[in-house]
Amino acid sequence: MYQVEDVRHVIADLTNSSLVVSPWLAYVGGRVRFDSCISDMLYWxxxxxxxxxxxxxxxxxxxxxxxxxxxxxxxxxFETAASTAAFLAYEQTGRPSVTERHATDALHVTEDFILQHGFDYFLSSYVMLTMYENHNALNYYGQMREGDFLSGRLHRPWVDYELDDELILSCELGTAELFVDSGERFVRLTTKGRDRLSDYYALLKETGYLDKRNRSLRISHFSEMEDYDSVVQQIAPTAGDLRRSFLDFTTIQPGMRVLEIGCGSGSFTFDAGLVDLVGPNGSVVATDPAPRMLERAMMKRDPHDVPWLDFVQAPAENLPFPDGSFDAVVNMLAMHLTDIPTAVKEMHRVLKPGGIVASFHPLDFPMANSIVQEWFRPVSSLVQQPKRETTMPEKSTVPDAVAPYFRDVVCQETSTPNYYTNPDIVTRFYLESVGLFDDHLTRIPWAERTRLIEETRNNGRRLCSMHTTEELTVEYPVQMLRGIARDLNASPKGCA
Ligand SMILES: C[S@@+](CC[C@H](N)C(=O)[O-])C[C@H]1O[C@@H](n2cnc3c(N)ncnc32)[C@H](O)[C@@H]1O
Incomplete structure (x- = not known):
């Protein structure tokens, strides 16, 4: 029987593929829509x-x-192909409607993966991923009614079959057990089950599976954010000024070939003046992984006749450009949403030696502020110290990540006022889109995540009704960083 070690490479490959086993994404914008002929196609x-x-x-x-x-x-x-189809639909269109093409592509990638790795290895990996979800829920709740466990109502609401095979397997493995209390049947983890859960968690963390899931979830939330510009305007009304001063800070010159990462709805691209500064003798490629964010940015292009601007859908960690293609790579408010070391390496790769990297990103969340503390208490109470509370970079995170790849790094820290006056918008923006506590929220069952987000929103409502705008204004630390791409192929000084 295969152990964690035997499938480590399969889970790592699965993480780097477009396969998805547990479709959290399916629940971002409501249920995924498969019409019946697409379901049949996947079934057969x-x-x-x-x-x-x-x-x-x-x-x-x-x-x-x-x-x-x-x-x-x-x-x-079936579950892998269906989840992958939903993921492809979200990734390509930002919408949960699965078309025949998504289903066909999902079938192909699933089949290719299984043939490449072997059906037995695939099945063992699938079992570990689903066991992780099941055991995680049992661990969180302590015990679950057998009926709730079997329906997946609280922890895997997207499955439309009973989890009885999985329960039997866990009981046979000795990781879960059934017991009767006051005439009702319950399921709980055994000590062996808790040990296995730690092994599965370590495996999924180490292979990057959980981080990839968090990032995908975040990108989907940005896609869903129809009102991005007005949300930012309400929370951080000075963002426009910050973008303009960041543009000056980048030292980008007219005529350069510039790549923008995480362009979102185009606020830095257009409103702050990036395309105008670069001008027709240069070019701007504005990228974002969220398809509907890009759509919003493209809508701003119409009144600007700017043939030197292109849009490309891509995440910072996997830029579809050859080495050395740009004079400058810039990102405004996106670095903190990426896998920073991978994104920095990619930015360096696509830059010419001597090219400019520039980033404007928020720093660690001001959790010491009493309003912030109280607002986010339902979720921050999940954090068991000494773990990091939020997903935000610390002051040294980005400078440390760029140091091997960039020289002459200039860093400036400042702060900007954030207004916590709209409970719905603040909660949605920080918990769902930015995914501030995702490292913790994605370790709890889905229903509990939803409940805690609602509780946080209610906390916000209560605070907003009790405090003045001035009291609800929180100074938020931000960092601007600029550096020059090292030529890593150049021979070290003094060598021939
Ligand atoms: C806070 S918005 C910033 C948008 C814009 N630059 C601005 O100044 O308003 C962050 C953007 O980063 C994008 N994003 C999320 N994850 C990303 C990733 N891994 N790589 C690149 N961009 C990402 C989101 O889709 C979103 O559009």
Missing amino acids: GTRDFTQAHWRREYLTKAFGTLPVHSRFPRTAV
């Missing part, structure tokens, strides 16, 4: 594939003598 496609490629001996390899139901392999392929 995964059934035919499983019939053609599944071998009985895989069951013994993956699970030894455990009584795993014969429908399990097909369920695993």
Whole structure:
């Protein structure tokens, strides 16, 4: 039977692929819509594939003598293909409507992955990922009614089948147990189950699986944010001035070839004047991974006739440009949402040696402020010290990350007032879009995450009704950083 070590490489490859097993994204904008012919296509496609490629001996390899139901392999392929189709729909359109093309692509990537890694390894990885969700929920609640566990109502509301095969498997493995209390049946974790949960968590953290899930969730929330410009205007009305002073700080010159990361709705691209500064003798490529954010930015282009501007959908961690293509790479309010070390490395790769990198990003959240503390108490109470509370960079995070790749780094810190006057907007922006506490929120069952976000919103409502605008104004630390790309291929000084 395969152990965590045996599937580590499979989970790592799965993280780097477009496969998705647990479709949290499906719940960002309500239920994913598969019309019946697309569901049928996925159903029959995964059934035919499983019939053609599944071998009985895989069951013994993956699970030894455990009584795993014969429908399990097909369920695993179906759920993976359906989740991947939903993920592709979100990633490509920012909407939960799965088209035939998303379903076909999802079937292909799922099948290719299984054929490449082996059905037994795929199934073992699938089991670990779903066990992680199940065990995590049992650990959080202490115990769950058997009916709640089986329906996945609280922890996997997207599944539309009973989790009985998974429960039987956990009980056979000795990681969960059933018990009766006052005539009702409950499920709880065993000591072995708690140990396994720590192993699964370590595996998913180390392979980057959980971080990737957080980032995807965040990007989807930005896509959903129809009112981005007005949200920023309400929370940080000085953002426009900050963007303009950051543009001066970047030292970008007319005629340069500039890449903008996380352009969002184009506030820095257009409103702060980036495209105008670069002008027709240069070029700007504005990127963002959230498709609907890009749509909003593109809508601002119409009145500007700027043929030197292009939009490309891409995350900072995987830029679709050749090495050395730009004179400057700039990002305004996006670095803190990326996997910073990977994003910095990518920015350096696409820059010419001597090119400019410039970033404007918020720093660690002002949790010491009494309003902030009280507002976010429902979620901050999840944090067990000494862990970091929020996902925000510390003062040294970005400078340390850029140091190996950039020289002559200039850093400036300042602060900007944020207005906590609208409970719905502040809660939605920080908890969902920015994903401030995602490291903690994504470790709890889905229903609990939803409940705590609501509780936070209610806290905000109460605070707003009790305090003046002045009291609800929080100084927020920000950092501007600029550096010059090192030529990492140049021979060190003194060597021939
Ligand atoms: C706070 S908005 C900033 C938008 C714009 N630059 C501005 O000044 O208003 C952050 C943007 O970063 C994008 N983003 C999120 N994750 C990202 C990632 N991994 N790589 C690049 N951009 C990302 C979001 O989609 C969003 O549009």
